[in-house]
Amino acid sequence: MIGMLLLALAAAAAPLFARASEGIWGIAPCELCLWQRAPYWVAAALALAAALLPRARRPLGWLAVLAVLASGAIAGFHIGVEQGWWPSPLPGCQALQAGGGASVDDLLRSLAAAPSKPCDAPTYLVPGLPLSMAAMNLLYALGLSGLAAIWMRRGEGR
Template sequence: MIGMLLLAAAAAAAPLFARASEDLFGIAPCELCLWQRWPYWVAAALALGGALLPRARRPLFWLALGAILVSGAIAGFHVGVEQGWWPSPLPGCQAPRSAGGATVDDLMRALAPAPSKPCDAPTYLVPGLPLSMAAMNLLYALGLSGLAAIWMRRGDRP
């Protein structure tokens, strides 16, 4: 039970840290950044459920672990977008396109209500460290899932 609570807290820590970095450091998230947060919330909820439901602990653990890896996969995709290896398919990551005869008013209406950061512009939290926030999330997801798998394998049954 304690392990599941720790897993829930560690999963919730990632999106909470991302949100705090927005407020404290003025970092604007892109659409892919926001997508990376949802699997962590799912993982936290599943792990919390595993702590409360002992009979379902093992399957909920594996589902939580899968959700963490989904966030890591999104982060890996995001790193590829940042590096220019492929474009993002999300419309929020693209500049608005206009038809040939669009007016300035049409272009203004096509803009998002709030300015968004392009997904291919990496955000570096630590000066001099060549790891973007997306790359740090990828490392965190891999590290957390590895640590959680070790807990389960050792029989600590998170």
């Protein structure tokens, strides 16, 4: 039970830290940054349910681990977009393309509802550290899911 509560807290800490970094350091998130947060909330809810429901602890705990890994997978994809390995399919990440007969009205209608940071522009939290926020999230997700898997294997999930 303690391990599941710790997992719930650690999972919730990631999107809370990301949100705090917006206010404290003025970091603007891109659309992929926002997508990385949702699986952590799912993981926190699943881990909390696992802590409260002993009979379902094992399956809910493993689902929480998978949710954390889902955020890591989105972060890995985001790193690829930042590095220019592939483009993002999300509309909020796309640059406007002029030409092709598009009018100014067409371009204005294609704008995202809220201004966002381009997904291919990495944000570095620590000056001099070559890890973007997406890369730090990938490392956090891998570490947290690994630790949670150890808790599950050692009997916390029973």
